[in-house]
Amino acid sequence: MRKFLLASTALGAFALAQPAQAQVALGDTGLTATVTGTAASDYLFRGISQTRSRFATQLNAEVAHSSGFYIGGFLSNVRFLGTDARQEVDLFGGYRFTALDFNFDVGGIWYTYPGYDRAPGQFGLNYAEAQLKVSREVGPVNLLGQFNYSPNFFGSSGDGYYLEGGADWKTGIWDLTLGGRIGHQWIQRNVRFGTPDYAWWSVAISREFAIEGIGTISASVGYYDTSISRGDCAGRQDVCNARALGSISFKF
Template structure:
């Protein structure tokens, strides 16, 4: 369930913890490569912990062309109760373009959990999503929106629809960026997924620090919560509750 640490732009993820990756041009091909590494106190996907409140280490790599097309991958540790899944590896791609001042990203993601030993009769974890993302800058504020659809969401839970909105404000105070997000997840087969349809929200603050000759470090901290009661959270787990999330990301 990629994404979900923090991003300052709509095209590196809508949550506030994964910074835009540093880009390196590849000759005169029009291609640029980027790599981002993140260490965080948790891995939250749409407000729900994917590591059962444990530390997450993640990496994202992307290859983008000047035409707007891009492909990439994401990897993170995960920990789901009752399964032996320990890694998430996602493949993504799409097309970015602008219409006036509106930036758009049309793409898709394939979420996989290599190493998961699926017991007989158990539901699969892998799934795919189509997504549309948009951003629009108004002075120091970047407005963000996102919509995702999966024909068979995580855990073979049927149709999944997701909408998210938010904004990032460059405060001008100590180079801090203040961001907020609110999203809603609809799930066809709630019993299989483990929660009812739900909302989640966050408020976070981040700052970049340049390291000459090496790259940039981004530090972020935020507050995250969902509308899910503990009794309705995947068998009563404490993975849907309010929590603070801190992260350090490295751009090379």
């Protein structure tokens, strides 16, 4: 389940520990390529671990045009209780533009889990979401908002609605950025998804370290939690509880 994000994605920062991005111009085509590599202590999607509290390695790649249109993909390891799904591969695309001093990102994401062998009685995992992101910089603070809708959410759980807000503050102290997020997920068929409708929140801090002639390393650490009790978490797992998340990203 990318953020991702997407970011998840990478724009929208600390929901996935704010990975860094690098852009490379592709000749005179107006196209730029962006590649992000991340290693993290966990893979959290909207506050819930996708790796059952295990280490995650991720790759995000994007090609964007100067007109604002973009396409890309995301890859991560995953581990879900009761399934043999081990990879997540997402495809995404959309259009970014600025209006009235606000930055908009309108697009869609197709989440897939190749290699998942759907056993009799199990539900499908693949799903699609429409996404709208809005941001605005006010001095050293970047304000962020996001809305997602899926007509058939993860696990064939029906309509899924997601709303998120947050802010990133460039503190001016040791080049640190402090970010916070709060979101809420609504799910039509909670039994199939495995949790009730829930809220999640996070606070994280990050810093970039430039390496001349090579690239930039971005390090982040944060605290994440949800409103889901252990008894209401799918299979009574510990994937919904409070935790710290650390990550290192490399842009090149």
